[in-house]
Amino acid sequence: MILHIDIISIVPELLDSPFRHSILQRAQSRGLLNVNVIDLRAYGLGKNRQIDDYQYGGGAGMVMMAEPIYLAIQTLKKERSYDEIIYMTPDGEKLNQQMANQLSLHENILLICGHYKGIDERLREHCITREISIGDYVLSGGELAAAVMVDAIGRLIPGVLNDETSALLDSFQDGLLSPAVYTRPADFLGWKVPDVLLSGHEAAIENWREQSALERTQKKRPDLLDDEL
Ligand code: ADE
Numbered sequence: 001m002i003l004h005i006d007i008i009s010i011v012p013e014l015l016d017s018p019f020r021h022s023i024l025q026r027a028q029s030r031g032l033l034n035v036n037v038i039d040l041r042a043y044g045l046g047k048n049r050q051i052d053d054y055q056y057g058g059g060a061g062m063v064m065m066a067e068p069i070y071l072a073i074q075t076l077k078k079e080r081s082y083d084e085i086i087y088m089t090p091d092g093e094k095l096n097q098q099m100a101n102q103l104s105l106h107e108n109i110l111l112i113c114g115h116y117k118g119i120d121e122r123l124r125e126h127c128i129t130r131e132i133s134i135g136d137y138v139l140s141g142g143e144l145a146a147a148v149m150v151d152a153i154g155r156l157i158p159g160v161l162n163d164e165t166s167a168l169l170d171s172f173q174d175g176l177l178s179p180a181v182y183t184r185p186a187d188f189l190g191w192k193v194p195d196v197l198l199s200g201h202e203a204a205i206e207n208w209r210e211q212s213a214l215e216r217t218q219k220k221r222p223d224l225l226d227d228e229l
Contacts, residue, residue: 003106003157004034004080007146008072009113010051010064012037014143024151027160035150038076043068052116061117069112069119073127076110085110085129088142088149089118092131095149097172099132103149104156111149113142175224179212 007015015037019028027033044051045067052062073085083106093099103109112119112128124131134145154160156167171178182193196208217224 001107002032002034003104003109003153005036005109005111005150005153006076007035007037007111007113007150008040008069008076009037009143009146010040010115011113011141011143012039014141015147018147019150019154023160024154027154027157030159032157032159033154038072040068040072043071043075055117063117064115064119066120066123069123070127073110080108082108082110082129085112085127086149087112087114087119087124087128087131088133088145089114089131090133090136090138092133094136095132095134095152097152097170100149100152100156104153109153111142111146113146115141172224176213177216177221177224179209179216
């Protein structure tokens with residue numbers, strides 16, 4: 001199975017690099033992920049390829065017009081049937097690991113990147129199936145948010161990660177942060193790796209890791225533990 005992600009953007013250049021390296025590059029070369037960026041300008045209106053206009057009722061800031069985005073969606077829909085058409089927006093539901101897990105099981109996803117004051121509300125009512133935010137802050141456009149989504153989702157597609165990097169041990173997968181990790185040397189400037197990790201005692205190591213994950217979560221993100229209650 002391959003996950004196909006189309007992204008509609010007015011700054012496609014912003015998405016040139018994020019998917020061409022490391023794990024996402026591997027996902028694509030293994031034929032598990034396909035990312036395609038569509039330049040919204042190609043669907044702009046008139047000779048200026050207009051994609052935005054003043055907002056009704058007045059007020060500062062332009063709004064992305066319904067028609068170019070609608071045309072782009074209709075054209076893309078002729079090629080594939082989307083499981084979700086997602087608008088990246090700070091007022092959407094906040095992305096978390098569970099959502100990334102679910103989205104990674106889809107086959108076709110369309111992401112729409114907003115700019116300025118956002119897109120005409122009628123698109124949100126009639127064309128968008130889901131609205132997602134990557135956090136409670138405002139970016140200058142949806143592209144970086146879309147890149148974050150593709151990264152979070154793409155690495156979860158079965159076959160993308162090798163055993164040693166398995167996503168099952170990631171922070172958040174079991175509702176906890178990951179345990180502390182160390183590598184050589186065992187003594188750096190007198191700062192020592194916990195003895196148990198050098199002991200070769202598998203059960204003791206597993207126990208230490210569980211404890212470390214729990215302590216970190218209690219200290220850094222106690223809210224994750226509350227959620228479980
Ligand atoms: N566009 C602008 N800010 C955003 C955010 N926080 N999440 C998703 N899309 C956005």
